[in-house]
Amino acid sequence: MSAPVQTASLTAPALPAAAAPAPAPAFERSPGYWGHVGRKLLRDPVAIGAGLVILTIVAVAILSPWITPMDPYRGSMLRRLRPIGDPTYILGSDELGRDMLSRLMVAGRLSLFMGVTPVILAFLIGSAIGIVAGYVGGWLNTILMRTIDVFFAFPSVLLAIALSGALGAGIFNAIVSLTCVFVPQIARVAESVTTQIRQRDYVDAARLSGASSFTIVRVQVLGNVLGPIFVYATSLISVSMILASGLSFLGLGVKPPEPEWGLMLNTLRTAIYVNPLVAALPGLAIFLVSISFNLFSDGLRSAMEVKE
Amino acid sequence: MLTFVGKRLVYVAPVAIGVSIVCFLLVHLAPGDPLSAILPVDATQETIEQMRAAYGFDKPLPVQYALWLWRVLQGDLGTSIATGRPVIGEVGRAVVNSLILASVATLIGFAFGTFFGFVAGYFRNSPLDRAASAIAVFGVSVPHYWLGMVMVIVFSATLGWLPPTGAGPDGSGNWRPDLAHLRHLILPAITMSVIPMGVIARTVRALVGDILSQDFVSALRAKGLGEFGVFRHVVKNAAPTALAVMGLQLGYLLGGSILIETVFAWPGTGFLLNAAIFQRDLPLLQGSILVLAMFFVLLNLAVDILQTALDPRIERG
Numbered sequence: 001m002s003a004p005v006q007t008a009s010l011t012a013p014a015l016p017a018a019a020a021p022a023p024a025p026a027f028e029r030s031p032g033y034w035g036h037v038g039r040k041l042l043r044d045p046v047a048i049g050a051g052l053v054i055l056t057i058v059a060v061a062i063l064s065p066w067i068t069p070m071d072p073y074r075g076s077m078l079r080r081l082r083p084i085g086d087p088t089y090i091l092g093s094d095e096l097g098r099d100m101l102s103r104l105m106v107a108g109r110l111s112l113f114m115g116v117t118p119v120i121l122a123f124l125i126g127s128a129i130g131i132v133a134g135y136v137g138g139w140l141n142t143i144l145m146r147t148i149d150v151f152f153a154f155p156s157v158l159l160a161i162a163l164s165g166a167l168g169a170g171i172f173n174a175i176v177s178l179t180c181v182f183v184p185q186i187a188r189v190a191e192s193v194t195t196q197i198r199q200r201d202y203v204d205a206a207r208l209s210g211a212s213s214f215t216i217v218r219v220q221v222l223g224n225v226l227g228p229i230f231v232y233a234t235s236l237i238s239v240s241m242i243l244a245s246g247l248s249f250l251g252l253g254v255k256p257p258e259p260e261w262g263l264m265l266n267t268l269r270t271a272i273y274v275n276p277l278v279a280a281l282p283g284l285a286i287f288l289v290s291i292s293f294n295l296f297s298d299g300l301r302s303a304m305e306v307k308e
Numbered sequence: 309m310l311t312f313v314g315k316r317l318v319y320v321a322p323v324a325i326g327v328s329i330v331c332f333l334l335v336h337l338a339p340g341d342p343l344s345a346i347l348p349v350d351a352t353q354e355t356i357e358q359m360r361a362a363y364g365f366d367k368p369l370p371v372q373y374a375l376w377l378w379r380v381l382q383g384d385l386g387t388s389i390a391t392g393r394p395v396i397g398e399v400g401r402a403v404v405n406s407l408i409l410a411s412v413a414t415l416i417g418f419a420f421g422t423f424f425g426f427v428a429g430y431f432r433n434s435p436l437d438r439a440a441s442a443i444a445v446f447g448v449s450v451p452h453y454w455l456g457m458v459m460v461i462v463f464s465a466t467l468g469w470l471p472p473t474g475a476g477p478d479g480s481g482n483w484r485p486d487l488a489h490l491r492h493l494i495l496p497a498i499t500m501s502v503i504p505m506g507v508i509a510r511t512v513r514a515l516v517g518d519i520l521s522q523d524f525v526s527a528l529r530a531k532g533l534g535e536f537g538v539f540r541h542v543v544k545n546a547a548p549t550a551l552a553v554m555g556l557q558l559g560y561l562l563g564g565s566i567l568i569e570t571v572f573a574w575p576g577t578g579f580l581l582n583a584a585i586f587q588r589d590l591p592l593l594q595g596s597i598l599v600l601a602m603f604f605v606l607l608n609l610a611v612d613i614l615q616t617a618l619d620p621r622i623e624r625g
Contacts, residue, residue, distance in 0.1 A: 146322060146323075146326075147326070149323050149326070150323055150326030150327055150329075150330060151330075153323050153324075153326070153327045153601055153604060153608075154327070154330075154563065154597075154601050154604065155559060155560045155562075155563030155564045155600075155604055156560075156564070157560075157563060157564030157566065157567070158563035158564060158566070158597065158600055158601070158604075161566055161581060161585070162334060162581075162593070162597045163334075163337070165581070165584070165593060166334045166335070166337045166590075166593065167337060238448070238449055242449075242451045242452075245451060246451065246453060249453055249567065249570075250566070250567065250570060250582065250585075251586070252585070262451075265453070265454060265457065269457065269571075272457060272460060272461050272465050276465055276466065279457065279461070280454070280457060280458055280461060282454075283451055283453075283454025283455075283457060283458070284454075286451045286454060287449065287450050287454060290449045290450070291445060291446070291449035291450075294445055294448065294449045295445065298445075
């Protein structure tokens with residue numbers, strides 16, 4: 001749980017409205033908190049390692065158009081499925097004779113984009129739904145949370161595939177489907193954290209001192225719930241990466257010839273008897289990113305002292 | 309207990325109705341007409357109208373939903389557009405195959421998961437804990453479809469020990485309990501078991517750590533109970549939650565097996581869904597998803613009730 005953001009008015013007695021000056025809640029994110037989290041993270045070698053792997057892969061993916069050793073789209077019928085360590089192709093070549101290293105670098109762009117975007121969108125939408133449901137409570141909470149329950153009745157892989165199967169293949173549809181998978185999960189966490197915060201004394205204190213609902217949500221609620229929701233969202237990136245590449249692996253996401261790790265894994269399936277090591281490379285990339293995000297999220301969770 | 313079961317049922321009913329609405333709307337989410345996949349390009353307007361009326365697509369949505377739900381409740385999930393056979397039969401056959409694979413995988417995952425979880429929980433912060441936790445993180449982080457490919461590469465393509473695809477030697481659509489079919493089950497089941505293994509190991513590790521830090525464990529040790537006796541108490545306390553997680557994992561695997569079933573060409577629901585999506589066979593897609601989601605809802609209900617029955621501490625409210 002992040003450090004409670006308290007207003008100065010906490011100690012002030014409930015005065016008649018006229019006497020109470022409009023409280024401009026001193027919104028100071030307790031100055032030492034993020035510094036404290038940062039210092040704790042820096043003492044966690046696993047989290048640092050995972051963070052560095054993520055940063056490296058993201059940097060390579062972003063810079064890939066300028067730094068790939070070869071053209072990732074140009075193939076050669078004569079030099080297909082070269083092994084790893086080939087003098088021209090460091091990591092071998094794929095089933096159409098295209099350089100694997102260059103393709104893996106460029107593929108990172110779409111794979112990361114499709115894995116991270118749904119979680120960011122779901123973080124925004126799910127937090128909004130959950131905070132409103134948790135703060136307003138009552139019948140609105142019942143309606144919102146019962147609707148969310150319906151989506152929990154689908155295993156996430158099934159929901160993602162059902163939605164993108166119905167919507168049709170494509171990058172946009174895949175992102176929409178994955179966002180729909182994660183919104184209910186984040187909304188549920190946001191709702192339960194908000195419900196807890198709403199019952200705290202400092203929320204009552206702010207209300208008694210005349211703060212409007214909007215101000216309370218903006219200061220007391222957001223200040224305290226965003227941390228735990230954020231940690232939860234980072235733990236979803238790993239699943240999202242696996243699912244996003246999984247959709248492309250099934251042919252429901254990115255379309256050829258655009259390189260994407262899941263799609264590359266699919267097209268190289270035919271090559272597992274000829275050149276198994278090259279065929280397994282794109283999956284290794286997905287695995288590396290996914291495990292790094294998991295380990296980093298674990299480190300962040302313990303540094304921020306968020307309970308499961 | 310009976311009132312508890314009654315209350316759970318009342319709670320599940322709206323969820324089940326919601327699931328049926330989502331499954332119904334799925335077909336209408338699809339771009340274009342659901343019939344466009346089977347009608348010839350040069351079909352006359354008259355033929356199209358006739359087909360729409362035959363499938364009931366000309367009525368307003370709520371009416372269509374009510375009619376559809378009425379048929380579903382009678383066990384009629386419609387007719388597959390691609391094969392012309394009833395959807396219920398196709399889904400039924402596939403569910404059996406998927407259930408076999410998912411159950412075996414869950415059992416393997418549960419066995420290894422509880423073992424690693426207990427080791428990690430008992431020896432917190434030791435190298436053993438770190439090794440067991442690393443295996444657990446591997447289980448939840450590995451893209452299972454890739455792991456499936458790696459398994460095929462190692463055990464089929466390179467070593468030649470096990471068959472790479474299919475449910476049986478004759479390419480049959482059904483799994484049978486004999487040695488030849490068992491050989492086909494090993495690779496997909498082990499691949500699939502990695503996910504529940506990771507999840508269960510993490511749960512059990514946290515559970516065991518929690519239980520061991522409680523006062524009653526110190527009391528047991530203080531009165532001179534041996535380490536094995538203490539272990540029995542820990543198992544009894546951890547069992548309800550661990551079993552509940554296992555039950556939920558079975559549901560996740562059954563619904564989420566599409567990727568692994570595709571890799572191993574296992575003739576289950578995942579395979580069926582894949583075919584339905586690419587042939588744009590919407591009744592089949594709708595029917596399989598409805599069956600899988602309803603199975604998941606009922607499984608959750610069963611787990612909930614069983615957990616309460618097993619653990620007297622849980623309030624039956």
